[in-house]
Amino acid sequence: MPKLSYLKALNRALGDELERDPAVFLLGEDIRAAASNVTAGLFDRFGADRVLDTPLSEQAFTNFATGAALAGMRPVIEFQIPSLLFLVFEQIANQAHKFSLMTGGQCKVPVTYVVPGSGSRTGWAGQHSDHPYALFAHVGVKTVVPSTPADAYGLLVTAIRDDDPVVVFAPSGALGVREDLDFGTLAPIPLGEGRIARSGTDVTVVALGHLVHDALAVADELAGRGISAEVFDPRTVYPLDVDGVVESVGRTGRLVVVDDSNRTSGFAAEILAVVAERCDLAAPPRRVTRPDGAVLPFALALDRAVQPGREQLVAVINAVLEDR
Amino acid sequence: MTDLYRTVRLIRRFEERAIEFVRSGEIVGGIHPYIGQEAIAAGVCAALGPDDVLTSTHRGHGHVLARGADPARLLAELMGRETGLNKGRGGSMHAADFALGILGANAIVGAAGSIATGAAWAARSQGRDTVAATFFGDGAMNEGMLLEAFNLAALWQVPVVFVCENNGYATTMPVASAIAGSITARARAFGMPAFTVDGQDPEKVLEAMNTAVARARAGRGPTFLECVTYRFDAHHTFEHRARLSYRSTEEISTGRSRCPVEIQGARLTAADRAAVDAEVESLLDAAAEVALGSAHPDPAAALAYLYAGGA
Numbered sequence: 022m023p024k025l026s027y028l029k030a031l032n033r034a035l036g037d038e039l040e041r042d043p044a045v046f047l048l049g050e051d052i053r054a055a056a057s058n059v060t061a062g063l064f065d066r067f068g069a070d071r072v073l074d075t076p077l078s079e080q081a082f083t084n085f086a087t088g089a090a091l092a093g094m095r096p097v098i099e100f101q102i103p104s105l106l107f108l109v110f111e112q113i114a115n116q117a118h119k120f121s122l123m124t125g126g127q128c129k130v131p132v133t134y135v136v137p138g139s140g141s142r143t144g145w146a147g148q149h150s151d152h153p154y155a156l157f158a159h160v161g162v163k164t165v166v167p168s169t170p171a172d173a174y175g176l177l178v179t180a181i182r183d184d185d186p187v188v189v190f191a192p193s194g195a196l197g198v199r200e201d202l203d204f205g206t207l208a209p210i211p212l213g214e215g216r217i218a219r220s221g222t223d224v225t226v227v228a229l230g231h232l233v234h235d236a237l238a239v240a241d242e243l244a245g246r247g248i249s250a251e252v253f254d255p256r257t258v259y260p261l262d263v264d265g266v267v268e269s270v271g272r273t274g275r276l277v278v279v280d281d282s283n284r285t286s287g288f289a290a291e292i293l294a295v296v297a298e299r300c301d302l303a304a305p306p307r308r309v310t311r312p313d314g315a316v317l318p319f320a321l322a323l324d325r326a327v328q329p330g331r332e333q334l335v336a337v338i339n340a341v342l343e344d345r
Numbered sequence: 346m347t348d349l350y351r352t353v354r355l356i357r358r359f360e361e362r363a364i365e366f367v368r369s370g371e372i373v374g375g376i377h378p379y380i381g382q383e384a385i386a387a388g389v390c391a392a393l394g395p396d397d398v399l400t401s402t403h404r405g406h407g408h409v410l411a412r413g414a415d416p417a418r419l420l421a422e423l424m425g426r427e428t429g430l431n432k433g434r435g436g437s438m439h440a441a442d443f444a445l446g447i448l449g450a451n452a453i454v455g456a457a458g459s460i461a462t463g464a465a466w467a468a469r470s471q472g473r474d475t476v477a478a479t480f481f482g483d484g485a486m487n488e489g490m491l492l493e494a495f496n497l498a499a500l501w502q503v504p505v506v507f508v509c510e511n512n513g514y515a516t517t518m519p520v521a522s523a524i525a526g527s528i529t530a531r532a533r534a535f536g537m538p539a540f541t542v543d544g545q546d547p548e549k550v551l552e553a554m555n556t557a558v559a560r561a562r563a564g565r566g567p568t569f570l571e572c573v574t575y576r577f578d579a580h581h582t583f584e585h586r587a588r589l590s591y592r593s594t595e596e597i598s599t600g601r602s603r604c605p606v607e608i609q610g611a612r613l614t615a616a617d618r619a620a621v622d623a624e625v626e627s628l629l630d631a632a633a634e635v636a637l638g639s640a641h642p643d644p645a646a647a648l649a650y651l652y653a654g655g656a
């Protein structure tokens with residue numbers, strides 16, 4: 022079977038949607054030359070009006086996309102750096118997201134915001150390494166963090182077809198993931214539907230994006246020691262597949278969350294909260310996250326120290342299994 | 346001629362009545378009155394065609410009315426009623442009527458220029474003959490996002506007209522203390538033509554706007570109009586109680602001496618003018634009756650429309 026990389030999956034999703042729907046167009050910085058590789062070949066296939074290379078004007082072009090969406094288009098913006106989302110938080114959270122309600126349902130704003138290379142890029146330091154998906158979930162903007170190539174394809178396609186703004190985080194730690202698959206099986210994946218990435222009986226590990234792969238590796242390692250960990254990948258941060266999480270934790274009775282958000286008000290905090298509301302647990306739940314208010318330091322050892330890692334995850338799973 | 350008068354008179358009387366409804370508590374949260382600036386909305390909107398679109402500001406009632414929105418539905422919106430333009434979900438600063446191409450008033454200073462630019466660009470790429478007009482104040486000239494929009498519009502020759510309503514102040518901040526260089530020079534720096542227009546005279550505004558719209562429709566890109574005007578009333582109705590002192594009574598009376606309603610009214614015969622005035626009063630009487638008689642939204646539906654298709 023052919024192999025598909027995560028990056029190529031994003032590229033394929035964009036190409037397929039541009040092909041399918043003339044209302045779709047891409048805009049962003051250096052997308053003509055495909056500096057991030059996500060848009061490789063698309064300018065040649067679709068031309069300058071559908072692959073719109075923009076000046077460095079994130080705030081204006083994010084609102085520009087909202088305006089184009091109000092006029093019937095389906096813009097997809099590629100952002101070069103995850104931290105640029107802070108610069109355009111106004112344009113997404115306070116403009117695009119609010120138009121539907123504030124106008125009493127007179128319009129829709131189907132804009133997709135894609136961030137290839139979210140989270141730490143290793144060595145890119147403080148202003149290039151954020152992973153602010155919890156922020157968008159907090160304001161109610163639909164937000165996905167795919168972990169696999171097939172999910173990257175399927176969720177990006179769904180995001181583009183969705184009639185609301187959707188943020189798509191493509192973690193840098195996942196961009197290199199490759200998957201053997203039959204391209205014919207690539208299909209849209211509904212928002213708000215999680216996936217059991219590995220079945221298990223002793224503990225549920227909820228993981229998102231690149232951390233799904235870490236969780237799977239840890240689960241493999243623990244299997245050798247007789248521990249059966251289930252890995253649940255929510256895929257969508259908002260709207261969250263609460264039933265999926267509750268179903269899994271209901272079976273295992275134990276919960277660990279591994280999350281690349283900062284700790285306070287992070288994504289893991291929300292998972293712990295919904296589980297506390299709905300499940301009877303055999304042990305207190307635990308989470309592995311970035312520290313509170315983390316700014317990613319440059320030096321490699323420091324960068325790694327503030328990101329959730331496999332060793333911490335193993336330790337926390339062991340602790341949850343001992344707590345009873 | 347009569348139409349322009351009807352528009353400025355309608356806006357003036359709508360605003361005066363709206364201020365009364367703020368005082369009586371029917372309008373909660375207050376409004377930013379457009380009084381004194383009516384000629385700009387009237388002139389700009391008179392130059393637009395049926396497929397054109399506009400974006401508006403926190404001081405937007407005049408733009409919405411001049412574009413032809415139903416005064417009853419605008420008033421109902423200000424009163425937070427279900428019959429309002431936005432079903433009571435937007436209020437004074439967010440009035441929108443997509444059926445008329447009003448893509449919304451926007452409460453964030455400087456935000457709408459880039460939205461209008463995107464809408465106009467999209468319409469052109471769909472083969473439509475749409476021009477966008479986007480209103481903003483002198484205060485917005487210091488918002489980077491708007492300056493970015495000037496660049497995009499000029500770079501891509503987008504059919505948009507930037508209408509700057511220079512009323513001398515951003516809340517209490519005088520233009521002279523806020524803007525280095527000149528407003529039109531900033532626009533010209535992006536390679537678009539920029540004109541300073543008498544914003545008190547609706548015919549002057551219309552004339553300038555006609556040229557700008559023709560240019561945009563001919564595919565020659567954006568134009569910038571600085572309409573010089575004066576805000577006769579408060580920045581916001583809260584100021585009626587707050588009594589801020591940032592402009593002198595002499596200045597205010599000089600500013601009020603060039604009233605758009607009088608300037609345009611003087612072009613009509615007394616009889617014609619009286620007839621329009623009477624027509625406007627009965628329209629607004631009816632609007633008030635409709636608005637006051639309209640249902641309040643159901644609190645159970647407070648988050649209706651949050652997402653597309655969610656009634």
Ligand SMILES: Cc1ncc(C[n+]2csc(CCOP(=O)(O)OP(=O)(O)O)c2C)c(N)n1
Nearest residue numbers: 404452453454482483484485512514515516
């Ligand atoms: C980005 C932003 N900053 C501040 C405000 C608060 N504010 C509302 S209106 C206003 C003054 C705007 O001045 P101007 O653009 O000249 O319009 P005018 O009120 O004179 O019509 C300010 C500061 C805001 N709404 N948005």
Ligand SMILES: [Mg+2]
Nearest residue numbers: 482483514515
């Ligand atoms: Mg002003």
